[in-house]
Amino acid sequence: MYIVTAQQMRDLDQYTIEQLGIPAMSLMESAGKAIAEEVIAWCGGQQEEQADVPRGRALTNEGGIRSDERVIPDRSRQHWLVLVGKGNNGGDGLVAVRYLMDAGIAVTLLYAQDPQELTGHAAAQRDAAHRSGIAYRVWSEEWNLHAETEEGNKQESGINHTASGSKQAEHNQHPWSNYTGIIDALLGTGSKGEPREPYASIIRSANISGKPIIAADIPSGLNADTGEVAENCIQAQVTVCLAFLKQGLTQYPGATAAGEVVVRSIGIPRSTAKQAGLRAHLITDDVLRDVLQIDTSRARAIDGHKGTYGHVMVIGGSMKMSGAGLMASRSALRIGSGLVSWALPEQLMKHMVGHVPELMMIPASEDPDGQWKADTAQTIVEQTAKADVLAIGPGLGRFEDDNEWLRTLWEETQQPLVLDADGLNILSEAEGLSRWPRRQADTVLTPHPGEMARLAGVSTADIQRDRIGIARDFASKHGVVLVLKGARTIVASPQGDIFxxxxxxxxxxxxxxxxxxTGVISGLMAQGLSGLQAAAFGVHLHGHAGEEAARKRTGNPASLLAGDIIESL
Ligand SMILES: NC(=O)C1=CN([C@@H]2O[C@H](COP(=O)(O)OP(=O)(O)OC[C@H]3O[C@@H](n4cnc5c(N)ncnc54)[C@H](OP(=O)(O)O)[C@@H]3O)[C@@H](O)[C@H]2O)[C@@H](O)CC1
Ligand SMILES: Nc1ncnc2c1ncn2[C@@H]1O[C@H](COP(=O)(O)OP(=O)(O)O)[C@@H](O)[C@H]1O
Ligand SMILES: [K+]
Structure with missing residues (x-):
């Protein structure tokens, strides 16, 4: 599934309209219809939860005559308020109301501004809606809700039924109380910066109203590119994203504001994205197979032998962090590497013997405290000659002249490399990655946001503000595959691909x-995947294994240990 920025979406819209000759009004019609269909489906789903009734989306089939006339039991009880901005996002909302009305759902428009201020296609849709007899209001102070009335509004919306009669009556008088749900068609991809007034007040009041909100394209107040949310940003139950998935919906906190995201086609051919050279994707089975060309079955050749599946060498572990090297090594084995060796301090090795019989161990540092020493670099270079992939960093710790040590390994080994944990911390204190020579072989860095902040020389908050942008820039600038971990992990290639x-x-x-x-990615590389393939497939498998491991145990994610993930690989 492609992921686009707001500008890329505008370019695709323009190309479709100007080069393919599909009229803008036709795209808007499809957009509004898709939004209405999702609202209808949502209403059906809600009622299905409350009682055992058919879903709103079912086609009627009476006497062999089929129609898309919707079956919404109790539809007379539904009354949706559609918040309309003055741009094309508002235009989508104005289309949706016609379809909702047709499905027997009552609708009222609430314009953010005087409806006469709408221009272009949105103005044409306004006229169509008004001529269809749809009621409208224009935002005014009487709609304004303030945070202090939030409790009351929750009571009014039925969340708390213990409200006293008089309090209830007071809140029932509020204009928002007349509606069962809200469509947010205030701001879409044309939005710039924090929502201005009255948009900010409308957004705040809609959230406070406690009503379910379905957002058109993106929640108003969301930065469509970064996933940052404005002080006032719609908190939606569902976001009906139009044509292509917007980047900002994939990253937190935007992903939380969006709720469930449904991407709906509006008639822009998917091939336009390929032609436009879009390079960002959500990792799905299709993307792994078709875009990244990975055999996701991980089938093995009938005559394969352990040499076929590669040799990983993990370089890490220290007395204080013995488990990290062990876990990376075991994961590399579990993911299917033919052979795994672990280079570790000799003192530590004595304690590890027998823990994982499948593992080969290489005593690499004679330090009496079980720490690494810089003079091991040359020996490690020689010993790694037999390995296909190196994984440096898990549990490594910091030590004197570790900078020179890492630089020797970086420059004098020819194999693909995965760098994690203290390997990254050393790198961030190096003279500057930009001054180190580019490695010929694939090099994968796997920082969490804290490590990324150190690598990029900015704060963790800066990283989280624009994870995709930062990952893309760093990977291109330094010629590495970058895996920026955390919820919605990003994989960026040196060529500008994003997964x-x-x-x-x-x-x-x-x-x-x-x-x-780290073990998973290096193990996949040992089996022949490129750094980019292994990183994208690796994060996907690792996440699945985490889900599976939580299910197998108590079902509560909190009880998960990293070791459980290995057992579910
Ligand atoms: N053919 C197409 O393109 C299709 C587009 N589609 C739909 O159109 C959406 C994009 O439409 P869009 O480009 O008209 O922008 P939109 O998001 O409605 O906002 C612009 C308006 O908001 C205003 N505004 C901006 N920032 C603001 C702020 N901070 N606070 C307050 N106001 C602010 C700005 O006013 P200005 O600042 O210019 O005075 C302008 O009036 C897209 O998300 C999708 O839903 C689909 O129908 C399919 C076909
Ligand atoms: N909320 C989350 N959702 C999905 N994955 C997560 C979440 N939090 C952490 N992870 C994943 O767990 C792993 C944690 O890695 P890291 O922070 O390096 O931990 P450690 O240093 O303890 O090994 C990463 O792969 C990260 O993407
Ligand atoms: K919106």
Whole structure:
């Protein structure tokens, strides 16, 4: 599934209209119809939850005559308020109301501004809606809700039924109380900066009203590119995203504001995205197979042998963080590497013997405290000659002259490399990655946001504000595959490709789960995948394994240990 920025979406719209000759009004019609269909489906689903009734989307089939006339039991009780901005996003809302009305759902328009201020296609849709007899209001102070009345409004919307009669009556007089749900068609991809008044007040009041909100394209107040939310941003139950998935809906906090995201086609051929050279995708099975050309079955050749599936060498572990190297090594084995070796301090090795019999161990540092030493670099270079992939960093710790140590490995080994944890911290204190020579072989960096902040020399908050933009820039600038971890992990290639992962859950925010990922990615590279393929497939499999592991245990993600993820790979 493609992911687009607001500008890319505008370019695709323009191309479709000008080059393909599909009229803008026709796109808007499809957009509004799609939004209405999702509202109808949502209403049907809600009623299905409350009682065992057919879903709103079902086609009627009477005497062999089929029609898309909707079956919405109790539809007379539904009354939706459509918030209309003055741009094309408002135009989508104005189309939707016609279809909702047709489905027997009562609708009222609430314009943010004088409807005469609408221009272009939105103005034409306004006229069509008004001529169809749809009622409208224009925003005024009487609609304004303030946070202090929030409790009352929750009561009024039925969340708390203990409200006293008089309080209830007071809130029932509020204009918002007349509606069962809200469509947010205030601002879409043309929005710039924080919503101005009266948009900010409308958004705040809609949220406070406690009514379910379905957003058109993006929640108003969301930055469509970064996923940042304005102080006043619609908190939607569902977002009906039009044509292509907007980047900002894939990243938090935008993903929370969007609720469930449904991407609906509006007649822009999908091939236009390919022609336009779009390079960002959500990681799905189709994308792994068709875009990244990965055999996701992970089938093995009948005559395969352990040499076929590659040799990973993990370089890490120290007395204080012994488990990290072990977990990375075990994960590399579990994901199917033919052989895995672990280079570790000799003192530590004594304690590890027998823990994982399948693992080969290489005593690499004679330090009596079980720490690494810089003079091991040359020996490691020699010993890695037999490995196909190196994974440096899990549990490594910091040590004197670790900078020179890493630079030697960086420059003098020829194999693909995965760098994690303290490997990244050393790198961020190096003279500057930009001054180190580019490695010929694939190099994958797997920072969490804190490590990314150190690498980029900015704060963690800066990273989280624009994760995709930062990952893309860093990967291109330094010629590496970058895996920016955390909810909705991003994989960025040196060529500017972006892949966003949706698997996994907050239970994976537990010590060691990043070490498992390092093992998974290096193990996949050992089996012949490129750094980019292994990173994208690896984060997807790692997240799935986390989900599976939580299910197998108590079902509560909080109980997950990193070791459980390995067992579910
Ligand atoms: N053919 C197409 O293109 C199709 C587009 N489609 C739909 O159109 C949407 C994009 O439409 P769009 O480009 O008209 O922009 P839109 O999001 O409605 O907002 C612009 C308006 O908001 C205003 N405004 C801006 N910032 C503001 C702020 N901070 N606070 C307050 N106001 C602000 C701005 O006013 P201005 O600042 O210019 O005075 C302008 O009036 C897209 O998301 C999709 O839903 C679909 O129908 C399919 C076909
Ligand atoms: N909320 C979340 N949703 C999905 N995945 C998550 C979430 N929180 C953490 N993860 C994943 O768990 C792993 C944690 O890695 P990391 O922070 O390096 O942990 P550690 O250093 O303890 O090994 C990453 O792969 C990250 O993407
Ligand atoms: K919107």
């Amino acid at each position: 966003v992962n949706t698997t996994g859950h907050p239970g994976m925010a537990t010590g060691g789960s990043g070490d498992v990922l």
